[in-house]
Amino acid sequence: xxxxxxxxxxxxxxxxxxxxxxxxxxxxxxxxxxxxxxxxxxxxxxxxxxxxxxxxxxxxxxxxxxxxxxxxxxxxxxxxxxxxxxxxxxxxxxxxxxxxxxxxxxxxxxxxxxxxxxxxxxxxxxxxxxxxxxxxxxxxxxxxxxxxxxxxxxxxxxxxxxxxxxxxxxxxxxxxxxxxxxxxxxxxxxxxxxxxxxxxxxxxxxxxxxxxxxxxxxxxxxxxxxxxxxxxxxxxxxxxxxxxxxxxxxxxxxxxxxxxxxxxxxxxxxxxxxxxxxxxxxxxxxxxxxxxxxxxxxxxxxxxxxxxxxxxxxxxxxxxxxxxxxxxxxxxxxxxxxxxxxxxxxxxxxxxxxxxxxxxxxxxxxxxxxxxxxxxxxxxxxxxxxxxxxxxxxxxxxxxxxx
Ligand SMILES: Cc1cc2nc3c(=O)[nH]c(=O)nc-3n(C[C@H](O)[C@H](O)[C@H](O)COP(=O)(O)OP(=O)(O)OC[C@H]3O[C@@H](n4cnc5c(N)ncnc54)[C@H](O)[C@@H]3O)c2cc1C
Numbered sequence: 001x002x003x004x005x006x007x008x009x010x011x012x013x014x015x016x017x018x019x020x021x022x023x024x025x026x027x028x029x030x031x032x033x034x035x036x037x038x039x040x041x042x043x044x045x046x047x048x049x050x051x052x053x054x055x056x057x058x059x060x061x062x063x064x065x066x067x068x069x070x071x072x073x074x075x076x077x078x079x080x081x082x083x084x085x086x087x088x089x090x091x092x093x094x095x096x097x098x099x100x101x102x103x104x105x106x107x108x109x110x111x112x113x114x115x116x117x118x119x120x121x122x123x124x125x126x127x128x129x130x131x132x133x134x135x136x137x138x139x140x141x142x143x144x145x146x147x148x149x150x151x152x153x154x155x156x157x158x159x160x161x162x163x164x165x166x167x168x169x170x171x172x173x174x175x176x177x178x179x180x181x182x183x184x185x186x187x188x189x190x191x192x193x194x195x196x197x198x199x200x201x202x203x204x205x206x207x208x209x210x211x212x213x214x215x216x217x218x219x220x221x222x223x224x225x226x227x228x229x230x231x232x233x234x235x236x237x238x239x240x241x242x243x244x245x246x247x248x249x250x251x252x253x254x255x256x257x258x259x260x261x262x263x264x265x266x267x268x269x270x271x272x273x274x275x276x277x278x279x280x281x282x283x284x285x286x287x288x289x290x291x292x293x294x295x296x297x298x299x300x301x302x303x304x305x306x307x308x309x310x311x312x313x314x315x316x317x318x319x320x321x322x323x324x325x326x327x328x329x330x331x332x333x334x335x336x337x338x339x340x341x342x343x344x345x346x347x348x349x350x351x352x353x354x355x356x357x358x359x360x361x362x363x364x365x366x367x368x369x370x371x372x373x374x375x376x377x378x379x380x381x382x383x384x385x386x387x388x389x390x391x392x393x394x395x396x397x398x399x400x401x402x403x
Contacts, residue, residue: 018047018104019286025319030326035097038079038090042101045074051105057232061224062186063109065145071112072142078116081124086137092117092267096274096329103278106374108381109232111147111184113275115139118268119146122192122209126252126260131211135190147188149179149238150261156181157394159194160203160258166195166210166245173197173210173250175218175243181388185236186224188214193240198255207257211249218243229380266342269389270328273345276353276385277318277325283378284314287360290375294365307363314356321349340399347395350385357382 031039049070050063057063071077079094081087088094095117102110120139123131138144155161164177175195182191191212198206212219222237252260288311291301301307328345331337357379361368368375386392 018282019289021281022285022288022315024322025315026323028322028326030329031093031097035093038094039097039101041074042076042098043104045071045076046101046105046107050102050107050110054107054109054232057109061226061231062234063232065187067110068112068142068145068187070142071110072140077112077142078120078136078140080117081120081136081140085124085132086140087120088140091333093329093333095271099271099274100278103275104282106279106282106378106381108230108279108377109234111233113271114148114183115146117271118264119148119190119192121267122148122251122260122264123211125264126209127211128248130248131251135211144189145184145187146190146192147182147184148192148194149182149185150194151179151181153178153180157391159261160207162194162196162203162207164193164195164240166193166197166208168197169244171247173245173247175210175212175240175245177240179238181225182236182238183388184234185238186221186234188221190214191238192251194257194261204258205255207261208254209251209257209260210245211251212240212243212245213249216243216245228383229377230384262339265390266337266339267332269339269342269346269395270325270332270337272385272389273321273325273328273342273349276350276382277321279378279382280321280349280353280356281318283357283360283375284311284318286374287311287363290367291363301363310359310363314359317352317356321352325349340402343390343395343398346385346389347392347399350382350392353382353385 049067075088076098078087079090079098080092083089095113099113120136123135135144139146150159152162152164154163164175164179166173166175175193177195179193191214193210193212195208195210196206197208200206214221218241220239220241225235225237227235291307294301325345328337328341331341360375361379364373364375367373370376
């Protein structure tokens with residue numbers, strides 16, 4: 001059995017096996033023995049506790065709340081957060097391992113990475129000691145789920161055009177507005193909300209980040225949105241009506257929110273490239289297996305030269321993506337990843353992902369169009385990489401502006 005479905009209703013953990021990995025064109029040197037040991041734990045978790053329950057996640061539009069606690073219990077949340085704040089104290093290679101293992105089983109539902117590698121780092125890098133002590137240990141155990149809310153119905157790419165506003169009321173801000181497409185939004189306990197606090201008319205000076213607890217009066221969550229893919233991923237619309245946010249929940253300095261967002265974005269864009277690369281490799285592996293097994297005109301589909309040539313092209317593209325992603329990761333660990341290099345990774349790998357997955361759907365014939373086939377789901381799930389984290393058009397703007 002490959003990444004095909006198993007009944008999701010069974011309560012006990014089921015085993016799951018991904019297809020055999022295709023030997024790479026070039027040896028991979030990024031990961032060491034520590035990461036490989038950690039990979040075993042991550043693999044077991046995703047294979048037995050996540051992948052078999054995909055259908056149940058898709059039906060309810062989010063993962064069960066307990067899965068967050070389970071991931072925390074196994075030390076799979078906030079791996080790059082220092083131990084003093086409850087994390088594993090690892091570097092971002094461990095985050096990469098987690099993303100690769102999640103991608104390997106094509107599990108698009110858990111928003112662990114956004115919680116651990118986007119939300120928690122904002123608190124670690126810009127939070128006060130009190131904020132770090134209050135939120136990070138509980139995020140590491142899964143007791144608190146985190147989200148970040150930038151996009152609004154009227155402003156996505158043009159972040160400086162947001163309308164959500166936090167009025168200074170002395171000891172607190174009064175927050176009003178709404179956010180859309182927020183990953184982990186439905187289950188979130190805390191949301192980093194991007195809001196206007198200033199009136200200079202310059203978005204870059206008027207924007208602040210606030211840590212907003214979702215049980216605050218006036219905070220409403222809508223049901224998870226119905227998406228084309230990633231149907232088990234919790235993506236919600238959030239509404240704020242006179243939400244009182246204590247002043248101590250300001251993250252960093254007032255009016256400096258835009259700068260903080262810009263600082264964190266290269267890693268966030270590399271994350272998307274890492275995820276897209278891993279999922280594309282998984283789809284390639286299962287397509288390779290499929291064409292070896294599927295018969296047409298008295299032979300395996302793999303035996304048609306056109307199939308082998310197509311797979312050769314796809315593997316070459318994957319190898320180029322892998323080399324660039326790993327080199328960006330090394331550069332990021334050395335503290336030298338530029339916004340342009342990260343934007344190039346996000347844009348090129350996410351587009352390579354669409355090209356390769358489209359070809360893999362084609363190689364599956366009609367079965368490639370059926371929802372129960374992982375290649376069909378992966379095709380729509382991974383289409384989102386070209387849109388979120390800044391669209392690919394915005395990525396090209398960022399690269400082009402520097403030329
Ligand atoms: C599954 C999913 C999860 C998401 N999770 C989150 C989340 O957790 N938090 C969050 O804040 N947001 C999230 N988003 C929102 C996402 O970041 C935005 O959808 C994205 O930034 C694009 O904004 P928009 O949808 O408003 O599109 P628009 O900005 O309206 O863009 C429409 C089109 O115009 C193009 N365009 C816009 N400006 C330019 C320009 N200057 N030059 C050329 N072309 C341009 C775009 O590239 C796009 O093709 C998520 C989205 C999805 C689909």
